[in-house]
Amino acid sequence: MAATKEKKMSGKEASARKFLADLRAEILIHPGVGHSLLGRMNTDPRSKFDFKVLAGQHFALVGNFTRYMELLLLNAPDSDAKCWLAKVLVDEYGERSEGEDHAELYMHFMHAAGIKPGTEYDQPLHPEVVNFIREHYRICTEEPFLVGLGALGPGHEWAIPTMFTHAIAGLRKAGFKETEIDYWTCHLGQDKDHGAWLEEALVDYCDSAEKRAQIRRGALLSLDARERFWWGVTDKVASEKTKAIIPATASTAAMEAGQLTLRQLRERWKVEAKLVEKP
Ligand SMILES: [Fe+2]
Numbered sequence: 001m002a003a004t005k006e007k008k009m010s011g012k013e014a015s016a017r018k019f020l021a022d023l024r025a026e027i028l029i030h031p032g033v034g035h036s037l038l039g040r041m042n043t044d045p046r047s048k049f050d051f052k053v054l055a056g057q058h059f060a061l062v063g064n065f066t067r068y069m070e071l072l073l074l075n076a077p078d079s080d081a082k083c084w085l086a087k088v089l090v091d092e093y094g095e096r097s098e099g100e101d102h103a104e105l106y107m108h109f110m111h112a113a114g115i116k117p118g119t120e121y122d123q124p125l126h127p128e129v130v131n132f133i134r135e136h137y138r139i140c141t142e143e144p145f146l147v148g149l150g151a152l153g154p155g156h157e158w159a160i161p162t163m164f165t166h167a168i169a170g171l172r173k174a175g176f177k178e179t180e181i182d183y184w185t186c187h188l189g190q191d192k193d194h195g196a197w198l199e200e201a202l203v204d205y206c207d208s209a210e211k212r213a214q215i216r217r218g219a220l221l222s223l224d225a226r227e228r229f230w231w232g233v234t235d236k237v238a239s240e241k242t243k244a245i246i247p248a249t250a251s252t253a254a255m256e257a258g259q260l261t262l263r264q265l266r267e268r269w270k271v272e273a274k275l276v277e278k279p
């Protein structure tokens with residue numbers, strides 16, 4: 001009996017692993033992961049100025065990521081899933097980066113790229129950057145838990161090593177020193193682990209078509225937002241370059257005046273865990 005049960009279990013697991021492997025393959029060819037801004041780093045090299053603009057936008061994502069995951073942890077249905085999420089969070093808080101959380105680590109890169117210390121939270125954000133953050137708070141608070149896990153596991157941790165491999169090629173070409181791009185290089189290894197841990201969190205939930213659909217939906221919602229984010233960064237790089245050549249045109253000044261900074265987002269947005277009593 002035990003042997004039959006074990007065989008049945010491993011068949012179930014094999015089917016779950018196959019679904020997750022197919023999802024990994026789908027993610028790696030998503031335009032959010034292989035966006036032209038990243039994919040062309042070798043053929044269309046980016047300057048330090050371009051990376052300064054990118055850093056000012058990308059920091060807003062880095063600075064919100066743990067909050068999505070904390071919200072998801074609250075919704076996790078059991079301790080097994082919570083454990084895997086908590087393991088990732090401990091790294092994000094600085095366990096493997098000498099006590100510096102990943103936002104602090106990112107700031108070193110921002111400074112190397114030319115952003116003045118103290119102004120990290122004051123970069124006007126492209127609307128697609130704000131939309132990315134808003135979408136992830138929505139996913140992690142309003143969607144079913146597995147949609148959230150799909151967004152943060154497959155949608156983030158599985159995608160980041162590939163995205164960052166492209167970015168690192170561009171950063172090296174732009175002349176950054178290895179010590180200045182620690183944030184990027186440390187994620188190649190850490191996010192491989194995080195992706196594997198979240199796969200362990202996912203594998204037990206892939207036992208119905210509905211649950212698999214939720215996981216995939218979360219991953220694709222996240223990556224669709226990611227693709228729009230990279231377009232936003234591309235647009236921001238172009239407008240900042242124009243501004244550097246032709247300073248303070250009325251149109252670019254007006255456009256920027258309407259853009260929120262991360263500091264303003266933190267002041268205006270309140271994400272809360274609250275009690276909802278059903279009748
Ligand atoms: Fe991180």
Ligand SMILES: [Fe+2]
Pocket residue numbers: 088157190191194
């Ligand atoms: Fe990670």
